[in-house]
Amino acid sequence: MSIQIKKIGKLFGRTQVLKDISLDIASGEMVALLGPSGSGKTTLLRIIAGLEQHSHGLLRFHGQDVSRIHAKDRHVGFVFQHYALFRHMTVFDNVAFGLTVMPRKQRPSSQAIKQKVMQLLDMVQLAHLASRYPSQLSGGQKQRVALARALAVEPQILLLDEPFGALDAQVRIELRRWLRQLHDELKFTSVFVTHDQEEAMEVADRIVVMSQGHIEQVGTPDDIWQRPETRFVLEFMGEVNQLHGQIKGSQLHIDGYEFPLHHASAQQGEVDVFLRPWDITLKKDVDEQHRLPVRVIESGPRGHFWQLTVQPIGWGHEPLSVVWQSSHVTPVRGEHYFLGSQQAKIYQGENELLFPQLAKSA
Known part of the structure; x- marks a missing residue:
């Protein structure tokens, strides 16, 4: 079941x-809505489910307008972060x-219900706990029961709101791998909300990065990680070091150190330079780079x-994070190095400045 979202907006007072959200989700695709608190991701999920009504725009399932269709008639399964199991009912019930x-x-x-329930409990590896109550289950087991309950009515779309957010780290890792395997087996269309970048990267076919009610970028995990389209995505996805500098003519100045840009930039003045920890290189001796x-x-x-933290000497103020991948030399606390990078990204405000030759000199 495909989902088409066109210029959907939502007002609370x-x-x-939500500000004119447009997104197409293919049948059988697993999509993550990723963003910080207040980005609008849960509101968008609830609109898809029919638990919230959008203020304007179009929502279609496989080409059919579902805007006026009640949640119970949308054939959507919903899994909540805190399970929402009935405490007085057994796992089976x-x-x-x-x-x-x-x-x-x-x-x-x-008889058909019994057969279907036991089949689902087998699938989520909880058949042996069918007669237990939620209070007798671990968090991971409760979430599997919630997922089995959502799948029991054979939804055409499965929606999950931070499904693993209340679980311990190791349980989260195990369950998200299991969810991905289950999705690949059953081929249902799935949309899940998360603020965990690692979770989105591991589970989703595509990631929708949201901020302040709009979409910043849509892409595969590799696209989002390797080719961020906005400054927000660059800063939100993983660890990044930020340096302050100035562009003067065809030179990038960082606290008195100059790096040639090989061509004069139309954008002059204050800039921010971003370096991923694994894109930084360190050398014992100073050179051009x-x-x-x-x-x-x-x-x-x-x-x-090796995970390093290095302190600039005579420039900058904040310590920098560095991933050291050399197996020949072990870095020692107190040692001095010279820093460089071949993957610097330079922004002036929200605009990225492209300098193809910067990698050779900074």
């Missing part, structure tokens, strides 16, 4: 929380609930790399 309250003409027989002196103030192994 005089506050506009929780999963069966949606089937037992269907209109009489559509309701399966008791490594001019900025730093001192190692923290150094720790992280499996196949």
Whole structure:
């Protein structure tokens, strides 16, 4: 079941929380709505579910306008962050609930319901807990029950609101892998809300990055990570170091250090320079590409790399994060290096300034 969203807006009183959102989701696709609190991602999910009415715009499922169709008639399954299980019902009865309250003409027989519920509990690996109550389950088990309940009525679209947000880190990792496998097996269309970049990167086919009620970028995890289209996406997705500089003529100045840009820029004045930790290189000796002196103030192994924190010497103020991937030399706290990067991104306000040759000199 495909989803078409065209120029959807939402007002709460005089506050506009969604601003002309347009998005197409293909049938069988898993899409993450990713953004900080207040970005509008949960409001958009609730509009798709029919739990919230949009103020303007169009919402279609497989070409059909569903704007006036009640939530219960949209064939949408919804999984909440805090499970929303019925405490007085067993695991079996929780999963069966949606089937037992269907209109009489559509309701399966008791035997068919039992067969369907046990099949789902097998799928979520909880058949042995069918007679237990929610209070007897772990957080991960509760979330699997909630997912099985949502799937029981065979929804054409599955919506999940921060489904793993209340779980421990290790349980989250296990469940999101399991959810991806389940999605690949059943091929349902799925949209989930998260503020966890790692979760979105691992599970989704595409990521929709949202901020302040509008979409910043839509793309595959690789697109979002490698090719951020806006300053917000660059800063929001993963760790990034920020330096302040100035462009004067064809030179980039960072606290007295000059880097040639190989051509004069039409944009002059104050700029921000962004460096990912893994795009930074360090050398013991100064050269054309490594001019900025730093001192190692923290150094720790992280499996196949070392995580460093370095303090600028005589320039800048804030410590910088560096991923050190050399296996030949172990960095030691207190050592001095010279810093460079071949992947600097330069912004003036919200606009990225492109300097193709900067990689050779900064």
